[in-house]
Amino acid sequence: MLIQKNAKMISDHEHQHLISIEDRGFLYGDGCFSTAHYGRGEIQLWQRHLARFEKAIPALCLNCDMDRINTDKENFLNQISAQYGENAHGTIKILISRGQGQRGYLPPDQDADLYFYFYPQTAFTTEIPTLEKVGLMDQALSTPMQQLRGIKSLNRLEQVILKHHADQQDWQEALCFDQHDDLVEGISSNCFVYINGQWHTPDLALAGIDGVMRQEILSRMQHFQIAHQIRKIKRSELASVQAIFFCNSLHSMQIVQTLIDDNGEQQLNRAVCESLFQQLQLSDLS
Structure with a gap:
């Protein structure tokens, strides 16, 4: 698995320390996500996933602009290609959390945390499941x-x-x-x-x-x-x-x-x- 947080790659030994117990995504489910298929060097139906975030971010009052999502996405795809090769297939999860905050429901005024996860797919088939x-x-x-x-x-x-x-x-x-x-x-x-x-x-x-x-x-x-x-x-x-x-x-x-x-x-x-x-x-x- 490959993980990127706020444009920074996270190595395997850091996985257990990736999310703070004070992260509002963990405490309250305070955030949103989208899961996508990756293949041919691109995220499938990317514009539709972007549209999902364009609706979710203001609805949840999150501080995360679309340019940042696109920039981090390009950086992450380059990392996938470098580590797994240009013909890699798999699943990408994009997750936005409001990040760490003080105790209580009131959301803090801060930039949201943006995560990209890649789960490589070893077997590939074109048959209809x-x-x-x-x-x-x-x-x-x-x-x-x-x-x-x-x-x-x-x-x-x-x-x-x-x-x-x-x-x-x-x-x-x-x-x-x-x-x-x-x-x-x-x-x-x-x-x-x-x-x-x-x-x-x-x-x-x-x-x-x-x-x-x-x-x-x-x-x-x-x-x-x-x-x-x-x-x-x-x-x-x-x-x-x-x-x-x-x-x-x-x-x-x-x-x-x-x-x-x-x-x-x-x-x-x-x-x-x-x-x-x-x-x-x-x-x-x-």
Whole structure:
């Protein structure tokens, strides 16, 4: 793993001392992050990740300008290339913390700390991943305050609890709902469902994260004139779902093989997803 903090590289023996216990990211989840795929010497969908930070930084009242993010990013990519070679693949996590502060919730007036992490990927495949078992969560996602809606903050406690529950059920992913029983997203992904011959993805106005890959897929659907709807999708509608796939910044498509719903196991149509994958030319994002 390669780590950079505020444009300074951190060596392996410094990892254990990297974060202070007084860091507000550790104490309060006071910050935001984005996770991206790295390949061909660049961060995939970088402009969409930047747009995520452009929204999150003012919403969280963080002191971190976009020029600094771009400059530190270029320095970090040069370090990756020097250490792992030009053909390296892997995952990059960009994390912004408000940094160390005094006791109490009042945020200090200071520059935020900016971290870049690189996790090299040893195995690489272009096959579309399959999720063998996906279930439906009973726990409802909370609706955040207006200012925090859609912000990928460091507070991921809901996802931690949901992932633990899914693992206990032997599910690779799960569909999550809000308090009105409307579909929102997966635990760590956005979702698209195929119902009555058309693709649908949930309206995220009240909860959930509008992920960078979701944005890219919707843009390509519009470009290639593929019929789709962004709307509220009730839990009860999933009884007639024909196909489902999840997407996030690391996977343009993860196809669901079996849905464990309220009526038992339902085998889904993989071919519909594979056809869409080809239509949207998603191989360049794999």
